[in-house]
Amino acid sequence: MTRDTQRLDALAQEVHASFEDTPNARLQEILRGLTRHLHDFVAEVDLSFEEWEAAIDFLTRTGQKCDDVRQEFIxxxxxxxxxxxxxxxxxxxxxxxxxxxxxxxxxxxxxxxxxxxxxxxxxxxxxxxxxxxxxxxxxxxxxxxxxxxxxxxxxxxxxxxxxxxxxxxxxxxxxxxxxxxxxxxxxxxxxxxxxxxxxxxxxxxxxxxxxxxxxxxxxxxxxxxxxxxxxxxxxxxxxxxxxxxxxxxxxxxxxxxxxxxxxxxxxxxxxxxxxxxxxxxxxxxxxxxxxxx
The missing domain is CATH 2.60.130.10 (Aromatic compound dioxygenase)
Structure with a gap:
């Protein structure tokens, strides 16, 4: 299947633009950088839906493992x-x-x-x-x-x-x-x-x-x-x-x-x-x- 790069680029640009009115300039910079690299990463490895689900499950369980004496995210x-x-x-x-x-x-x-x-x-x-x-x-x-x-x-x-x-x-x-x-x-x-x-x-x-x-x-x-x-x-x-x-x-x-x-x-x-x-x-x-x- 041929990848629609134009559509992928348009989506990334739309997300980038959504942070336009962020009052905190540093937060805007971080979020724009994060989403740009995240979109590039997902496209580069051609992430499947099943892999995306596995990643969400992994991060969810990482958070659930955190408590007052254990920081799994760190x-x-x-x-x-x-x-x-x-x-x-x-x-x-x-x-x-x-x-x-x-x-x-x-x-x-x-x-x-x-x-x-x-x-x-x-x-x-x-x-x-x-x-x-x-x-x-x-x-x-x-x-x-x-x-x-x-x-x-x-x-x-x-x-x-x-x-x-x-x-x-x-x-x-x-x-x-x-x-x-x-x-x-x-x-x-x-x-x-x-x-x-x-x-x-x-x-x-x-x-x-x-x-x-x-x-x-x-x-x-x-x-x-x-x-x-x-x-x-x-x-x-x-x-x-x-x-x-x-x-x-x-x-x-x-x-x-x-x-x-x-x-x-x-x-x-x-x-x-x-x-x-x-x-x-x-x-x-x-x-x-x-x-x-």
Missing amino acids: LLSDVLGVSMLVETLNDIETPDATDSTVLGPFHMVDSPVRELGENISPVSDGQLCVVHGTVRDEQGQPVAHAVVDVWQADTHGFYDVQQPDKQPQGNGRGLLTADEDGKFYFTSVVPAYYPIPTDGPVGELLHATNRHPYRPAHIHFIVAAPGFRELTTHIFIGGSDYLDSDAVFAVKDSLVREFVAREGGTANPCGVTGAFVEAQIDITLHKEGGDNH
């Missing part, structure tokens, strides 16, 4: 590389700040407020680690009292929200306030690599494409301070499995850190007296309205 964005694309585009504007990376699907629970030096994983077993760093601006000056939100999986690769019968809500999470010199520090356990959830539509997608679901071991951070752009990032554990094939494409070399074994009696900001593993990550925030060039 997971879908992650495994398609869209989350990292957005992060990378925004990093271009802040070349001197710490690299950002994906939020992930499990920042759906408020982290409990914790004091500097406190254990954010009090009920988790495993190797004790001390994590510390300094929050600075792009000129190297400390950012006093920055808020540092951290969360992580345990040594078995599970977040608290995945095991409500084994981990209390808030285990593996902490909301810290850096001191006047921008320093933050806490203890935890060394997290394990783990699979992203595969019991929903995103898992079906990975299975259908013969992709593995694993993420290398990491700790999440959101760092914020008045007058600065909020930063979402990770530290990845050097030597972890899947550093070169993260299921959500989130690894950046600048965010990989060595977790170094220390003997008992080694000085540390948390006052740990026994053996521990140490990791350091210094955070550089971008000052809003600043000019770095």
Whole structure:
């Protein structure tokens, strides 16, 4: 059957024109770009009606899988590389700040407020680690009292929200306030690599494409301070499995850190007296309205 390209073009132009009176210019730009590329995509792959129905069903079930502790749409964005694309585009504007990376699907629970030096994983077993760093601006000056939100999986690769019968809500999470010199520090356990959830539509997608679901071991951070752009990032554990094939494409070399074994009696900001593993990550925030060039 010969494709009526003139009719397809006319339909696309009609949809494009329907946004003519959109009051918000940026919304108009986004919707016009979206529909243009979407129409081109559907025409390029010659989408069948059955495939369209399957896509609608997939997206419907993706939304139905979302709840207060699980965000399947973020997971879908992650495994398609869209989350990292957005992060990378925004990093271009802040070349001197710490690299950002994906939020992930499990920042759906408020982290409990914790004091500097406190254990954010009090009920988790495993190797004790001390994590510390300094929050600075792009000129190297400390950012006093920055808020540092951290969360992580345990040594078995599970977040608290995945095991409500084994981990209390808030285990593996902490909301810290850096001191006047921008320093933050806490203890935890060394997290394990783990699979992203595969019991929903995103898992079906990975299975259908013969992709593995694993993420290398990491700790999440959101760092914020008045007058600065909020930063979402990770530290990845050097030597972890899947550093070169993260299921959500989130690894950046600048965010990989060595977790170094220390003997008992080694000085540390948390006052740990026994053996521990140490990791350091210094955070550089971008000052809003600043000019770095």
